[in-house]
Amino acid sequence: QVQLQQSGPGLVKPSQTLSLxxxxxxxxxxxxxxxxxxxxxxxxxxxxxxxxxxxNGVTYYNPSLRSRVTISVDKAKNQFSLExxxxxxxxxxxxxxxxxxxxxxxxxxxxxxxxxxxx
Amino acid sequence: xxxxxxxxxxxxxxxxxxxTLSCRASQSxxxxxxxxxxxxxxxxxxxxxxxxxxxxxxPDRFSGSGSGTDFTxxxxxxxxxDFAVYYCQQYNNWPPFTFGPGTKVDIK
Numbered sequence: 001q002v003q004l005q006q007s008g009p010g011l012v013k014p015s016q017t018l019s020l021x022x023x024x025x026x027x028x029x030x031x032x033x034x035x036x037x038x039x040x041x042x043x044x045x046x047x048x049x050x051x052x053x054x055x056n057g058v059t060y061y062n063p064s065l066r067s068r069v070t071i072s073v074d075k076a077k078n079q080f081s082l083e084x085x086x087x088x089x090x091x092x093x094x095x096x097x098x099x100x101x102x103x104x105x106x107x108x109x110x111x112x113x114x115x116x117x118x119x
Numbered sequence: 120x121x122x123x124x125x126x127x128x129x130x131x132x133x134x135x136x137x138x139t140l141s142c143r144a145s146q147s148x149x150x151x152x153x154x155x156x157x158x159x160x161x162x163x164x165x166x167x168x169x170x171x172x173x174x175x176x177x178p179d180r181f182s183g184s185g186s187g188t189d190f191t192x193x194x195x196x197x198x199x200x201d202f203a204v205y206y207c208q209q210y211n212n213w214p215p216f217t218f219g220p221g222t223k224v225d226i227k
Contacts, residue, residue: 047163047206049215062215096162105153105210107174109162 002027004097004110012091012117018084022097022110029078030055035100036080038071040093041112048093052100053080087117121145121212123219125205131227138194140222142207147187151211154183154192157221158203166205167192194224202226 008020022036029036037052051061053071061069070083084091095113098106122145132138142152150170155163165174167183170190180195194201207219 046220047208047218049217051215060213060215064215098162100210103151104168105165105208105216106163107165107168109164112162 002099002108004099004108006095006097006110006113008113008115010114010116012087012115013119014088014117015086018082018087018091018095018115018117020082020095020097020113020115021079022081023077023079024099025078027099029073029080030075031101033102036071036073037098037100037106038082039096039098039106041096042090042093050082050084050095089117091115092117120215121148121209121217123207123209123217125207125219125222127222128220129223129225131225132197133227134199135196136227138197138201138224140192140194140205140224142185142190142192142219144188144190144209146212148209148211150186151209152183152185152190153208153210154181155206155208155218156201156203157206163206197224 003025005023012018035052035054038050041047049062051071053059059071068085073080097110099108124143126141152170154167157163171183182193184191204221204223206221210216
């Protein structure tokens with residue numbers, strides 16, 4: 001059974017860097033055809049794509065966030081990570097990691113991490 | 120960026136009744152359209168992909184149709200556990216993949 005377990009701080013100060021990790025179990029992050037996504041949901045709002053990465057490091061970012069976002073894959077630890085730099089209150093959201101397999105959309109999701117940007 | 124519009128914003132339905140949700144894309148997404156269900160405090164759950172293919176363990180009361188720009192999610196007989204917010208998502212055109220604003224299905 002594939003499971004994604006998220007970790008990271010729930011409170012980040014403005015202008016600092018938000019860092020989250022998603023540990024994958026029951027599936028190899030290096031499996032062909034799989035990619036690894038981050039999606040966020042501001043309070044009371046809808047879902048926003050952040051970006052995704054293949055295990056070989058090829059990444060795709062939402063143009064609205066590209067200058068501040070990095071998604072990386074650690075094959076040795078079977079996990080992937082998100083960094084968002086220079087955060088503001090607008091980055092306050094529930095952040096989700098998820099798996100995309102083959103040409104299908106996200107089929108397995110992490111539990112979500114609430115991140116509040118506040119001093 | 121492809122914009123998805125969902126209607127209605129809220130749908131009030133009695134248990135056992137049929138619910139029909141709509142999703143319209145600003146340009147063709149072929150059949151690369153998914154539907155998700157989200158309950159409060161939970162991550163979205165994939166219901167359908169490829170416009171009409173049910174994901175693993177999704178009951179057959181959920182069905183989808185459409186291609187191009189117009190799509191429909193039908194719940195044939197609403198159960199108590201089906202009251203939730205439903206999002207459509209296009210994964211045909213990047214960047215970025217986009218979600219609709221959601222339809223809330225609540226109890227009438």
